[in-house]
Amino acid sequence: xxxxxxxxxxESEAIFILREVVAEFSNPVMLYSVGKDSSVMLHLARKAFYxxxxxxxxxxxxxxxxxxxxxxxxxxxxxEIGANLIVYRNEEAIKKKFHPSKNGVAKCCGALKTQALLxxxxxxxxxxxxxxxxxxxxxxxAKERIFSFRDSFGQWNPKSQKPELWNIFNGQIDEDESxxxxxxxxxxxxxxxxxxxxxxxxxTSLYFSKKRKLHVQNKNLIPVENDTNLKAEEIESRFRTxxxxxxxxxxxxxxxxxxxxxxxxxKAKRSERETRIIDHGSNSMEDKKxxxxx
Amino acid sequence: xxxxxxxxxRKKDIFKLENSPEILRFATAGSVDDGKSTLIGRLxxxxxxxxxxxxxxxxxxxxxxxxxxxxxxxxxxxxxDEREQGITIDVAYRYFSTPKRKFIIADTPGHEEYTRNMFxxxxxxxxxxxxxxxxxxxxxxxxxxxxxxxxxxxxxxxVAINKMDLIEYDEQKFISIKKDxxxxxxxxxxxxxxFIPISALDGDMIVDRGDNLSWYKGETLIxxxxxxxxxxxxxxxxxxxxxxxVSRVDNxxxxxxxxxxxxxxxxxxxxxxxxxxxxxxxxxxxxKIINLGNYTDAINRNQSGTLVIEDELEISRGDxxxxxxxxxxxxxxxxxxxxxxxxESLSIKKKYFIKHANKSxxxxxxxxxxxxxxxxxxxxxxxxxxxxxxxxxxxxxxxNDIVFDSYRNNKVLGAFIIIDIETNNTVGAGIIK
Numbered sequence: 213x214x215x216x217x218x219x220x221x222x223e224s225e226a227i228f229i230l231r232e233v234v235a236e237f238s239n240p241v242m243l244y245s246v247g248k249d250s251s252v253m254l255h256l257a258r259k260a261f262y263x264x265x266x267x268x269x270x271x272x273x274x275x276x277x278x279x280x281x282x283x284x285x286x287x288x289x290x291x292e293i294g295a296n297l298i299v300y301r302n303e304e305a306i307k308k309k310f311h312p313s314k315n316g317v318a319k320c321c322g323a324l325k326t327q328a329l330l331x332x333x334x335x336x337x338x339x340x341x342x343x344x345x346x347x348x349x350x351x352x353x354a355k356e357r358i359f360s361f362r363d364s365f366g367q368w369n370p371k372s373q374k375p376e377l378w379n380i381f382n383g384q385i386d387e388d389e390s391x392x393x394x395x396x397x398x399x400x401x402x403x404x405x406x407x408x409x410x411x412x413x414x415x416t417s418l419y420f421s422k423k424r425k426l427h428v429q430n431k432n433l434i435p436v437e438n439d440t441n442l443k444a445e446e447i448e449s450r451f452r453t454x455x456x457x458x459x460x461x462x463x464x465x466x467x468x469x470x471x472x473x474x475x476x477x478x479k480a481k482r483s484e485r486e487t488r489i490i491d492h493g494s495n496s497m498e499d500k501k502x503x504x505x506x
Numbered sequence: 507x508x509x510x511x512x513x514x515x516r517k518k519d520i521f522k523l524e525n526s527p528e529i530l531r532f533a534t535a536g537s538v539d540d541g542k543s544t545l546i547g548r549l550x551x552x553x554x555x556x557x558x559x560x561x562x563x564x565x566x567x568x569x570x571x572x573x574x575x576x577x578x579x580x581x582x583x584x585x586x587d588e589r590e591q592g593i594t595i596d597v598a599y600r601y602f603s604t605p606k607r608k609f610i611i612a613d614t615p616g617h618e619e620y621t622r623n624m625f626x627x628x629x630x631x632x633x634x635x636x637x638x639x640x641x642x643x644x645x646x647x648x649x650x651x652x653x654x655x656x657x658x659x660x661x662x663x664x665v666a667i668n669k670m671d672l673i674e675y676d677e678q679k680f681i682s683i684k685k686d687x688x689x690x691x692x693x694x695x696x697x698x699x700x701f702i703p704i705s706a707l708d709g710d711m712i713v714d715r716g717d718n719l720s721w722y723k724g725e726t727l728i729x730x731x732x733x734x735x736x737x738x739x740x741x742x743x744x745x746x747x748x749x750x751x752v753s754r755v756d757n758x759x760x761x762x763x764x765x766x767x768x769x770x771x772x773x774x775x776x777x778x779x780x781x782x783x784x785x786x787x788x789x790x791x792x793x794k795i796i797n798l799g800n801y802t803d804a805i806n807r808n809q810s811g812t813l814v815i816e817d818e819l820e821i822s823r824g825d826x827x828x829x830x831x832x833x834x835x836x837x838x839x840x841x842x843x844x845x846x847x848x849x850e851s852l853s854i855k856k857k858y859f860i861k862h863a864n865k866s867x868x869x870x871x872x873x874x875x876x877x878x879x880x881x882x883x884x885x886x887x888x889x890x891x892x893x894x895x896x897x898x899x900x901x902x903x904x905x906n907d908i909v910f911d912s913y914r915n916n917k918v919l920g921a922f923i924i925i926d927i928e929t930n931n932t933v934g935a936g937i938i939k
Contacts, residue, residue: 217527217528218527218528218529218607218608220808220809221528221529221808222529223798223810224769224808224809224810227769227798227810228750228769228810231750231751231767231810232750232864234751235750235751235823235864258799259798259799260767260798260810261753261767262796262798262799262812263753263755263763263765263796264753264755265755347599347601348601354598354599354600355596355597355598355599373596374931374932375596375597375622375623375626375847375932375935376626376932377625377626377629377630377921377923377932377935378629378630378917378918378921378923379630380861380862380921380922380923381861382861382923382925382930382931382932384859384866384925384930385930386930389930397599398529398599398601398610400601400603400608402603403608
């Protein structure tokens, strides 16, 4: 890496955290969502344990609503690096065809993401789940600890968080308890892109601009993947953040390279999660986090 | 506060942060109502650290609360519980950048009893901004914030005298507050102490100089923050590498591979460097250095890496690799200054864990030497135990030997947290004398 002390510092801090997880927990897992933050986290894990393999599996909580490019990227990239990938789906809810337009965003997320995650963690007895959440993403995350304690129901209580001093993390838990660990806590969206650029990290093509078929609804640009009933327009666009197709809006953009994305990010006046429909409405991120959402 | 009141001046620069200096982590401390939220809001806003949709969300939050105006303090307190109850829980972290540097703010709530929050916020900070309301002058809380910053080895202090707009930008008043503050600070050894008059509301002397404080010739607040130099965590700059993990597996299947993973907390290591491993004073040389995916010749302060040494030695997590001229102490008795952070007060007979330099050990606190009187900031003998938000000096007996140093000399080998064995809570934090 070029002399860039600030990125090195963020990198070093994240690697320290990843190693602490391995040192303190018997059965950790890394939550891998295929997005840019996950890609950075995975890259950091590879660096942290080199020349060994990553000493924990990756868990992708799949809702069935992800983009085709995401599935392709996930499978080819994890194979390329020899990672142990676990895919977990709430099959029952998927069979019932849970959908945000039918069940509402809160219920759909609750079943396909939160419940699926909690089920997966308990099925495999994972006691530490490493996630790529950043404190700058959403305001309820600003007070999240780096080692964030979850009770035996997998739930978060913001009032009983443990103080975190220096870089000394308290990893003591009882048998049925767990932690969520956030090594990218101190990174911002532009730090992520700067680092992707510096390290030449592979990411899915969805982040790069091209002509895409989109349905225009108010301010939202909704991708038309499998839904042929929607009226579609071809728009030069990309995704700033990735989630499920029905709940992820595209943005108009001509950023087709990392440099252009970085430039666009640094100029952005609106936050990245704005295109994530799940953050808005009465069931906020804070509520979802309390229930066990990642 | 209404957004329109803000002299909005968004910076158009692109923040590339190429060749950037290290991140500046700073704590903000102030008493209730002295404008800390406004100051942070101003720093975030003027440096483009706030997105428009977050501000719009604030507008929506304010609806139905008999208020047309947005309360920008809400930009900095995130949780619904807090907004509903008008309280602040614990320390919050904020991030912003200027074209010169990335900043992390540890925003510590100003309540009188929140010594533990200040302690937490200051633990990772190289600088503290102590906010003073120009109408109220130096309060006992201001002194306490200074004292805790000093205890935790925060080397740079900025005293920001706020609300200058409410005292007609009076230079004489500023000078008298400064004199008053110096009476306390002169007794403590602080490397860099700066005073600045500001108006967080109008933005004077924060990012822009403004028109009202022309008698002040020093730097603006943001310039001070950008130009602050960070010193090593280890005062004496000797090379220090606490071992975090031992790796025995190598993809190339090297026989008997043993890599020691960790972070260089001070100094540097080169291939061929003579090293000593503590405890045990075993000597060896650096054979290979893996710096994150590559084999390199050297590794510097703050970098994570993996060291391979010449000799086959029994080294495990919690051991410390140092240069041969650095002699940390080894032993099972320490004297430390601790801050208590739990509702359940310290119990002399109870066993706790400490986590110190990557190692967890069982301990007993064998004696309370004295307590800090938080009003007079002096050490006073006490018959009472140490309660939540108290700071005291104690003797600690540890189940095994640890490798330590004084916090003044080496922050990493001198700091620990105390964990309750039954509840697993972090009940205290300490610095070794």
